[in-house]
Amino acid sequence: MNELQKKVSEIGCVPVIKLSNPQRDAANLSDALCAGGVPVAEVTFRAAGAADAIRIMSERHPEMIVGAGTVLTTEQVDETIAAGGKFIVTPGLDIEIVKYCQQKGITCFPGCTTPTDYHAAYKLGLEVLKFFPAEQSGGLAKIKAMSAPFPMFKVMPTGGVNLKNLAEYVSSPVIAACGGSYMCPDKLINEGKWDEITELCRQSVAIVKEARA
Numbered sequence: 429m430n431e432l433q434k435k436v437s438e439i440g441c442v443p444v445i446k447l448s449n450p451q452r453d454a455a456n457l458s459d460a461l462c463a464g465g466v467p468v469a470e471v472t473f474r475a476a477g478a479a480d481a482i483r484i485m486s487e488r489h490p491e492m493i494v495g496a497g498t499v500l501t502t503e504q505v506d507e508t509i510a511a512g513g514k515f516i517v518t519p520g521l522d523i524e525i526v527k528y529c530q531q532k533g534i535t536c537f538p539g540c541t542t543p544t545d546y547h548a549a550y551k552l553g554l555e556v557l558k559f560f561p562a563e564q565s566g567g568l569a570k571i572k573a574m575s576a577p578f579p580m581f582k583v584m585p586t587g588g589v590n591l592k593n594l595a596e597y598v599s600s601p602v603i604a605a606c607g608g609s610y611m612c613p614d615k616l617i618n619e620g621k622w623d624e625i626t627e628l629c630r631q632s633v634a635i636v637k638e639a640r641a
Contacts, residue, residue: 429582429604432514432535433556435466435493437582437604438483440636441594443611443629444470444497444586445483450481458485458492460622461612464629470517470607477630479507485587486512495535497607502528509534517558521545523599526552537584541565556582556604562590568597576604591631599639608632 430618436442439539445459447453453511461469471481471494478496488492495515496508505516505528515535518525522538530552539560540549549557554566559571562585566573571583585597586607 429555431536432493433582433604436515436584437556439466439468439493439612439633440598440605440640441632442470442584442586442605442607444472444607445481445615445617446472446475446609446613446614447477448475449479450477450484453620454481454484455488455622456579456622457612457617457618457625458489458494460625461629462489462492464611464626466489466611466629469495470495470497470515471513473500473504474498478640479511479513482508482513484513493641499525501525505529505532505534512635518604519558519560521548523548523594525550526554536614540571543574544576544579546581550578550580556584558607560607561582561583561587563593567593568600568603571602572600591628591635594632594635595639598636606619 437456449512452552482494484488493514495513499516499518516529517537519539522539526536527576540557573582588611589606589608597603
């Protein structure tokens with residue numbers, strides 16, 4: 429793993445964020461995440477203004493590892509880089525985007541859930557893969573089964589991960605980190621309940637530490 433991947437793995441959990449009003453919420457949210465011991469964020473392009481959110485969060489907390497999720501085009505890769513983003517997450521394995529990220533020198537976590545995906549990722553020289561949607565695609569049992577023929581990969585499952593099953597995932601040595609929107613639900617963001625988001629992050633960090641002890 430490269431240095432960024434190692435840092436993400438050390439944190440163990442990655443908030444997946446959709447911000448409809450980044451000018452209002454991005455700075456406060458970055459404060460809440462860092463206060464909770466989770467200085468990393470995947471800001472998805474599912475909402476307009478993702479690049480603005482990445483820029484605001486990165487400028488407010490330079491120590492944060494802020495990247496983009498739901499990246500579907502190379503143009504969005506460029507937007508992310510221009511905003512100061514450090515990594516790219518794609519829902520599926522898009523070879524064009526992966527190669528473009530490699531050319532641009534930005535880490536890419538592509539979504540992979542099948543042997544065909546894994547094999548293509550191997551040929552691309554990747555080391556850490558997103559596994560999405562995790563629970564709906566077979567969960568940890570499938571991830572472990574896939575690691576038998578592909579032991580070179582670490583995996584970042586996202587989709588259906590929450591406080592109840594986080595420990596089960598991160599206790600497995602094949603898991604680099606877990607992504608989840610449960611730390612930053614829309615309701616808490618829209619209501620400005622930053623302390624509750626901080627608490628969810630703290631709980632997540634505690635679960636990761638205990639599971640890996």
